[in-house]
Each structure stands twice: as structure tokens, then as C-alpha cells.
Amino acid sequence: MIRGILIGVLALGVAGTAFWGYQEHREKNAILINAENNYQRAFHDLTYQVDLLNDKIGTTLAMNSRTSLSPALAEVWKITSEAHSDVGQLPLTLLPFNKTEEFLAKIGDFSYQTAIRDLEKEPLSDKEYAALKELYGQSADIQKELRNVQHTVLNNNLRWMDVELALATEEQPNDNTIIDGFKTVEKTVDGYGETDFGPTFVNMKKQDDGYKYLEGKDITKNEAKKIALKYSGFGNNANTQVTENGKGSDVGFFSVSVQDKKTKQEANMDITKKGGYPIWFILSREVKDAKISLNDASNKAVKFLKDNDFENLDLFESSQYDKMGVFTFVTNEDGVRIYPDAITVKVALDNGNIIGFSAEEYLRSHHTRDIPKPTITAAEARKEINPNVKIMDEGLAIIVNDLNEEVLCHEFYGTLGDDTYRIYINAETKVEEKIEKLQNAEPIFEDVV
Amino acid sequence: MNKRFIKILLILSVCIICVPLSMNEKTVDAFSNQVIQHGAVGDDVIELQSRLQYLGFYTGKIDGVFGWRTYWALRNFQYEFGLPIDGLAGQTTKNKLAKASKYNEQFVKEQINKGNKFSHYGGMDLNKQSAPNKTGGGGTTNKGGATGGNAAKAPAQQQAAPKAPANQPQQQAAPKAPANPPKQPTAANVPAGFSQNDIQLMANAVYGESRGEPYIGQVAVAAVILNRVDSASFPNTVSGVIFEPRAFTAVADGQIWLTPNEQAKEAVLDAINGYDPTGNAIYYFNPDTATSGWIWTRPQIKQIGKHIFCK
Numbered sequence: 001m002i003r004g005i006l007i008g009v010l011a012l013g014v015a016g017t018a019f020w021g022y023q024e025h026r027e028k029n030a031i032l033i034n035a036e037n038n039y040q041r042a043f044h045d046l047t048y049q050v051d052l053l054n055d056k057i058g059t060t061l062a063m064n065s066r067t068s069l070s071p072a073l074a075e076v077w078k079i080t081s082e083a084h085s086d087v088g089q090l091p092l093t094l095l096p097f098n099k100t101e102e103f104l105a106k107i108g109d110f111s112y113q114t115a116i117r118d119l120e121k122e123p124l125s126d127k128e129y130a131a132l133k134e135l136y137g138q139s140a141d142i143q144k145e146l147r148n149v150q151h152t153v154l155n156n157n158l159r160w161m162d163v164e165l166a167l168a169t170e171e172q173p174n175d176n177t178i179i180d181g182f183k184t185v186e187k188t189v190d191g192y193g194e195t196d197f198g199p200t201f202v203n204m205k206k207q208d209d210g211y212k213y214l215e216g217k218d219i220t221k222n223e224a225k226k227i228a229l230k231y232s233g234f235g236n237n238a239n240t241q242v243t244e245n246g247k248g249s250d251v252g253f254f255s256v257s258v259q260d261k262k263t264k265q266e267a268n269m270d271i272t273k274k275g276g277y278p279i280w281f282i283l284s285r286e287v288k289d290a291k292i293s294l295n296d297a298s299n300k301a302v303k304f305l306k307d308n309d310f311e312n313l314d315l316f317e318s319s320q321y322d323k324m325g326v327f328t329f330v331t332n333e334d335g336v337r338i339y340p341d342a343i344t345v346k347v348a349l350d351n352g353n354i355i356g357f358s359a360e361e362y363l364r365s366h367h368t369r370d371i372p373k374p375t376i377t378a379a380e381a382r383k384e385i386n387p388n389v390k391i392m393d394e395g396l397a398i399i400v401n402d403l404n405e406e407v408l409c410h411e412f413y414g415t416l417g418d419d420t421y422r423i424y425i426n427a428e429t430k431v432e433e434k435i436e437k438l439q440n441a442e443p444i445f446e447d448v449v
Numbered sequence: 450m451n452k453r454f455i456k457i458l459l460i461l462s463v464c465i466i467c468v469p470l471s472m473n474e475k476t477v478d479a480f481s482n483q484v485i486q487h488g489a490v491g492d493d494v495i496e497l498q499s500r501l502q503y504l505g506f507y508t509g510k511i512d513g514v515f516g517w518r519t520y521w522a523l524r525n526f527q528y529e530f531g532l533p534i535d536g537l538a539g540q541t542t543k544n545k546l547a548k549a550s551k552y553n554e555q556f557v558k559e560q561i562n563k564g565n566k567f568s569h570y571g572g573m574d575l576n577k578q579s580a581p582n583k584t585g586g587g588g589t590t591n592k593g594g595a596t597g598g599n600a601a602k603a604p605a606q607q608q609a610a611p612k613a614p615a616n617q618p619q620q621q622a623a624p625k626a627p628a629n630p631p632k633q634p635t636a637a638n639v640p641a642g643f644s645q646n647d648i649q650l651m652a653n654a655v656y657g658e659s660r661g662e663p664y665i666g667q668v669a670v671a672a673v674i675l676n677r678v679d680s681a682s683f684p685n686t687v688s689g690v691i692f693e694p695r696a697f698t699a700v701a702d703g704q705i706w707l708t709p710n711e712q713a714k715e716a717v718l719d720a721i722n723g724y725d726p727t728g729n730a731i732y733y734f735n736p737d738t739a740t741s742g743w744i745w746t747r748p749q750i751k752q753i754g755k756h757i758f759c760k
Contacts, residue, residue: 039694081685088684091694098682105681167695168740248748248760249728255751257665268665268726280724284664290491293483295537318488319638324715325488326722344723358723392521418509420517441514441636442645 032161039160042089043153047146049083053107054143057136061129069124073115080108091164097182099189100142107135113403141188149181211251213367216275221254224271228256231281231308232267233353253279272363278308281357287323290349294318297325297347304345304354305329310362313343323349331362333371337397340365340406371398372408374427381410381425384432389414389421399424401433409433480547485538489515490634497538499557500550501526503571511557511569513634561635640721647687649709651717654691656709657699659756666754667713669727671720673758676731683731727751730758 056079060072084104087097110131114124124132152158156177163178219227221242228240239259245252252273259266263285270279298318305313313329314337320326324346331341346356378394385391393413401407401424409424424434485493494515501507506529507522520536527534530545538546553575560567560579567579639645651671659670677683677690684690692700699705727733733756734744747759 085684085686085689088689088693101683102681164695243751245728246749246751246759248730248750251728253728266663266665270726270728280726282665282668282719282724282726293485294489295484295486298486318486319640320488320490321638321718326718342723346719346722356719356722356724358725360723360725392524415517415521418518420521436641438517439639439641440518441512441516442639443512443636444634444645 036159036161039090039164042086043160044150046083046086046090047143047150049079049086050139050143050146053079053083054136054139057107057132057139061132061136069119070115073111076111077108077115080104080111084108091160091167092182097186099186103138103142103189107139110135116402138189142185145181145185145188149178149185152177152181211272211274211277211363213365214272214275214277214363216277218252218273219254219271219276223276224254224256227271227276227278228258228267228269228281231269231278231357232258232260232283234258234260234265234267237261277359277363278357279360279363281354283353283355285348285355287348287355288350290320290323292349292352294320294325294349297349297352298327300352300354301325301327301329301345301347304357305343310343310359316342320349324355325349326356331366333369335396336371336408337395337411338369339397339399369398369406372428374408374410376410376427376430378410381427381430382412384425384430385412385414385423386416389416389423392420396427397424399434407433480538480543484540485515485543487515487517487520487536488638490638493538494519495557495561495634496552496554497523497546499552499554499569500546502569503550503552504546505570510636511561511567512636513561514636514638516636564635640718643687643721648714648717648721650691651687651720652709652714653705653707654697654699655716656713657704657707658697659754660707660710660713662754662756664712664716665726666756667716668719668724669730669753669756669758670733671717672725672727673730673733675720676725676727676729680731726753727758730760732760733758 053076056072056076060069060076063069063072084101087101087104114128158178160178166179221244225240225242228242229236229238232238238261241257243255245255253270254273255268255270257266257268265283265285267281267283269281271277272279298315302313302315310329312332314332315327316330316337316339317328318325327345327347329343329345331338340361342361343359344357345354347353348355374396382391382394389412391412391414395411397409397411398406399409399411408427410427412423412425414421414423419440420438422434422436422438423432425431426433480493480496483489483493485497490513492513495511495513497515498507498509498511498513498519501519501522502511504526506526507519509516509518509522523538523542524534524536526532526546527536527542530549532542532545550571553569556575556579557567557569565579569575570578637645639648651674654674655667655671659667662670674687674690678685678687684693691697691705695701697705728750730750732744732747734741735755736757737755739745744759749757749759751758
């Protein structure tokens with residue numbers, strides 16, 4: 001009797017477990033399939049976009065009318081950005097696939113630049129036309145390789161989950177068809193080398209030429225240590241440690257960390273080897289409740305910059321983040337604001353100490369400039385602005401435009417509806433160089449505690 | 450007319466001076482001593498916005514963040530009242546503003562605490578200027594609310610205000626009201642181009658990736674995420690970079706969903722504000738746990754904490 005019941009219970013248990021296990025298995029499969037589908041979508045999307053890209057570049061080549069060329073190039077730009085986003089969704093990070101991505105970015109930048117240009121005034125140069133042609137050929141190659149991979153994937157029912165697994169375990173790193181296929185694509189792109197996109201295009205690459213404007217002699221480790229001690233304000237009772245930059249860096253710098261022996265507070269700082277300029281400085285400590293106002297803090301920041309020989313700076317933006325004030329300064333030369341020369345200073349609002357400082361942008365771009373005289377007046381520039389915008393303030397400024405050139409502009413602050421805009425009209429050509437909608441405060445959502 | 454106005458001002462200012470005396474511990478003197486400038490956050494900004502709104506200069510939301518709309522409102526006020534137009538609420542400006550306007554702190558704070566939609570224009574029934582935000586439907590009035598009789602009395606005075614000076618400012622009601630600690634501003638500054646959600650997501654990633662690291666190491670991880678957004682070899686959005694499959698271990702093993710601490714958030718803000726301790730690195734790895742041999746081939750820039758940062 002008891003045995004019967006026991007067997008019954010056990011049987012039920014076994015059946016239950018089996019059922020539960022089956023359920024779990026199914027769920028797991030569903031999730032796996034879901035993930036796989038995402039990869040598949042991204043992959044097929046990518047090949048589709050590359051197809052489209054090739055078609056579009058082809059059509060732009062055939063176009064003569066400027067009015068149709070601009071939208072077509074804009075279209076190319078859009079497609080590259082979508083293709084780019086598809087690549088980002090594939091598990092290829094550990095695979096050297098960045099050449100292809102860079103190639104996509106290059107086409108994107110090129111088409112964007114030419115699309116926003118007034119092709120009526122400044123038509124495509126022969127060089128640019130040749131570049132476009134070359135891009136057409138190269139995109140065709142990539143398209144071919146990708147189609148090849150796509151074909152194998154579809155034919156052999158290959159799964160991206162396996163790619164991920166292969167990359168993760170690295171047990172058999174090189175014998176996955178998809179991985180191989182992508183490696184071929186990469187190799188193809190690699191062979192292109194640097195396409196010559198004409199003079200303006202070279203600038204478009206992220207400027208990474210280090211701190212070319214810096215002056216002064218190289219400093220020693222010991223000098224770097226002294227500079228860091230001065231910035232930290234810890235006095236002499238501190239441990240310091242200086243390390244040199246690694247080989248991968250384009251610029252020479254010393255990293256110094258300073259620790260106050262008493263309070264155990266730590267400050268870190270990078271200093272350029274050449275001239276001993278501070279790149280950034282961060283003091284990490286817990287900031288207590290705000291006691292001083294943002295305005296007091298901004299005065300402290302101004303004084304700090306003056307004490308450290310940063311001159312002719314204008315407070316440009318100030319923001320309070322909880323217990324910290326963050327201030328951005330830009331150079332002001334004879335009433336012209338030079339936006340590329342930016343420095344940020346972070347002040348703790350509990351005691352007004354400087355807890356952060358970053359001069360990276362400033363060091364990269366600050367140099368003596370020949371500022372041209374504006375050839376059009378502010379009143380003339382005003383006429384170029386959308387009449388619905390109510391102008392509140394104006395001035396002169398040097399900004400970096402979309403072509404990565406420094407240009408002298410009339411700067412206008414204006415409001416339209418509830419928003420404030422900063423509008424830059426080129427002071428020589430009347431071109432609307434840039435319009436920025438300024439950030440509004442964002443409501444805090446109720447659920448965020 | 451002018452004389453009368455001055456009289457009104459005088460009486461008003463007397464009221465304002467007297468109010469603190471009638472309060473218990475909390476002072477509701479017009480503003481604290483600070484000079485209020487663009488970007489500031491807090492009670493003084495709430496008062497500034499309320500007062501500017503009372504006079505009709507400020508038409509935005511009273512949220513306690515000194516943003517652009519507040520800035521232009523303040524400048525317009527300074528222009529109309531013949532003050533130097535600098536967009537800073539210094540002592541003279543604050544005095545003038547306090548004289549010219551009234552501030553029903555209790556009403557404003559109550560509305561903020563309740564999360565209501567409200568405004569604070571002079572010469573209008575305050576009750577008609579508030580509506581519950583969430584329920585959406587129904588009452589424009591708030592009668593018989595938490596403050597009971599006071600709430601009904603205050604608006605009556607408020608309505609009369611433009612005609613005759615209020616002989617009894619509404620602030621007096623405050624001591625009787627339940628002493629709710631005033632909630633902080635209902636909005637926050639965010640760096641251009643980023644939302645609070647972006648910051649939260651990044652803080653999650655930073656915390657998941659580097660919670661055992663020194664502060665500087667956390668700023669560094671955040672900076673790498675941003676460098677990747679800028680880089681041509683990676684997706685162009687923060688979420689794209691973070692969720693790129695196999696890019697971050699914390700995303701792969703779910704540690705990204707741990708609740709980040711304040712420090713991680715601060716590190717993210719630092720990175721967004723331009724601090725890059727890594728020297729433009731776009732990769733980093735922990736040499737003790739790195740499984741990929743490929744990562745060692747990247748040119749290294751420096752080591753921060755346990756992570757090596759490379760190009």
C-alpha cells in the first residue's frame with residue numbers, strides 16, 4: 001500500500017520534473033533563437049545596406065544636376081550610418097573588423113560634407129569626383145564579399161550564436177565560416193589603403209595630431225612631480241608616483257598620482273612632457289553638502305585659472321550638478337570668443353576647492369591666431385537668420401564648423417518658442433555655419449529616486 | 450499713482466522684512482545671500498522663477514533650475530527696471546525683484562511636493578493655477594487640500610493684491626502648514642547632448658565594469674565609452690557602444706544591471722564634461738583576466754588601477 005503511494009508520488013515527481021525541464025529547455029531555446037534572430041537581422045540588414053550603398057553611389061556618379069546630387073549624397077550618408085549601426089550589433093568586437101567600419105565612416109563623412117555644401121557655388125572638383133568613383137568601386141568589392149558570406153550563411157544554415165561561442169572560447173578560433181568571411185572582407189578593405197579624398201577631406205579625420213601648438217622644453221619626472229604637488233594643494237606631506245605614458249600614445253605625458261598622507265585623499269593628473277602643461281587634474285574625495293553658491297564657486301574657478309597662468313578666459317557656461325559646479329571657459333581675444341580653446345573647471349560646493357580641471361581641448365587648439373576683421377556687419381548677418389527667431393544677444397566668435405575649419409562668425413543668441421538657440425553666421429561669407437539648440441533642464445522623473 | 454506704487458512697495462517690503470520674525474526656525478527672507486547665476490539649482494532659483502513669473506517675465510515651469518528661459522526673463526526684468534543687464538541675480542537685482550513681486554512660498558513648495566502642474570502669476574487666483582499632474586482629469590481647484598482653511602483664504606488675498614497691498618502676506622500661513630521638508634528642484638542640469646537616461650545607462654556600465662577600481666579608473670572607463678562613440682570603428686551612440694555584443698564583459702554577464710552608486714554617476718559626468726584620463730584610449734582590459742590574445746597587440750597608453758588602456 002505504502003509502496004504503491006510512494007511509487008505514485010515518485011512517478012508524479014519524475015513527470016513533474018520532466019515537464020519542468022522541458023519547459024525550461026523550451027524557454028532557453030526561445031531566448032537563444034531570439035538572440036540569434038537579432039544577429040541575423042543585423043547581418044542581413046548590413047548586407048542590404050551595403051547593396052543599397054553601392055547602388056546609390058553609382059547613381060550619384062551619373063548625376064549632373066546639382067539639385068539632385070545633394071539629396072542623393074545625403075541619402076548615401078544616411079545609408080552608411082545605418083550600415084554602421086548594423087555592424088555595431090554583430091558580435092565582431094574581438095575580430096579585427098574596424099577597417100571596414102572606418103571605410104563606412106569615411107564614405108559617410110565624404111557624402112555628408114559634399115551634401116551640405118552649396119554645390120551651386122562650389123561644385124564637385126575633379127578630384128572629388130574621382131574619389132567618388134573610387135568609393136563606388138570599393139563598395140562594390142565589399143558588397144561582393146559580404147554577399148558571399150551571406151550566401152554561405154543561408155546555404156549552410158550558419159548561426160551567429162556559434163560565431164559568438166567560437167570567439168568567446170577561442171578553442172578553434174579560425175575555422176568558422178562567418179569569421180573567415182568577415183576576415184576576407186576586412187582584408188579587401190585593407191588593400192584600399194588611403195583613398196585620396198582631396199584637400200578638405202583630410203581634415204575630416206579625427207584630429208589627433210597631438211598638442212602641436214605647445215611650446216617649451218621637455219620637463220623631467222621630478223618637475224612633473226612638483227607641478228602635481230602644486231595643483232593638489234596637499235603641501236609636502238604627500239606620496240607621489242610618476243609614470244610615463246605607454247607606447248600607444250601620440251603625445252608624451254607624465255601621469256602623476258599624489259596622495260595626502262594624512263587625509264588619504266588622492267589626486268591624479270596628466271602633464272605634457274613638452275612644456276609641462278596640465279592636461280587634466282582630478283581630486284577624488286567625497287563632497288559634503290553644498291555651502292557656497294555657484295557664483296562664488298565660479299569666482300574661485302576664475303582665480304584658479306589666473307593663478308595658473310591661463311589668461312584671457314571668459315566664463316562661458318556654468319552648471320550645478322548636485323554638490324558640484326562645473327564651469328567652461330573659452331579664450332576671449334579682443335572681444336572674439338574662441339570656442340575651440342575650452343577649459344573646464346570643477347569646483348566642490350562644500351568648501352569651494354578645485355576638484356577637477358581639464359585643458360585637453362585648450363592645449364590642442366590654443367595658439368596665436370590672426371583674427372580677420374569681419375567683412376559683413378552684425379546687422380547684415382542678422383538678416384540671414386530665420387525671422388521667427390527673436391535675437392537676444394550677439395557677439396563675435398571663432399568656431400570649428402562641420403568641415404573642421406576654424407571660422408570667424410557672428411554669434412547670436414535667440415529664442416524661438418520655449419527654446420534658446422545659438423546661431424553662427426559666417427562673418428565673411430554669410431553662410432549659416434552652425435545652429436545649436438541649447439540644452440534645457442530635464443525634468444526629474446518621479447520614479448528615479 | 451506713482452506715489453501709491455511706492456507706498457505699496459514700502460508696505461510690501463515691510464511685510465517681507467517682518468515675515469521672518471513670525472516664522473519659527475525656517476527663514477523665508479527674500480532669497481539667501483548668494484548671487485544666483487545661470488546653471489544654479491535650488492530654493493533660491495525656485496524663488497527667483499516664482500517672482501519673475503509673478504511679474505509676468507518668466508513663463509516657463511518653476512523647476513528650480515536656472516536655465517535659459519530664466520536667464521532671459523531675468524535680463525528682461527533688469528532691462529525694464531533700469532538695472533545693469535548681466536543676467537546675474539545679485540543683491541540689487543534681488544532687492545528690486547523682492548520689492549516688485551510677491552512670493553507665496555507655501556503655495557509653490559506645496560505644488561512642487563505634490564508634483565502638480567502649476568504657475569505663479571500675480572493677479573490671478575492661485576488655485577486656478579494648479580492642477581494635479583498625474584490624474585490628468587478634473588479639478589482645477591485644490592480647495593480643502595492639506596492646508597484646509599488656509600488654502601482657501603490665501604488665494605482671496607492673492608486676488609486682491611494688485612488692487613491693494615496685502616496687509617497680511619500669505620507666507621504667514623506657513624508655520625501652520627505641515628512642515629514638509631521642501632522637495633528639491635523638479636529638474637536637473639544635463640550636459641548638452643545627453644539625457645539623464647544616457648547618464649544612468651553609462652553609470653550602469655561603468656559600475657558593472659569597474660566597481661572595484663579607484664575613482665579615476667571609473668572616469669577612465671566612462672571616457673573609453675565616449676571615445677568609442679566618437680571613433681569611426683564603433684557605433685555612434687552610447688547605447689550602441691555599450692550593447693555592442695561582446696564589447697563589455699559586464700554586459701555579457703549581466704553585471705551591468707547592478708544598481709550603480711553615486712560615484713559611478715559622478716565619474717560619468719566627469720567624462721562627459723571632458724575629462725579623459727586615458728589619453729584617448731578606445732580599448733582597455735584587465736591583464737589578469739583577459740581571454741583574448743588579440744587585445745595584447747593593441748598599442749598601450751597607460752595603466753590605471755587594474756586596467757590597461759590602449760588605442
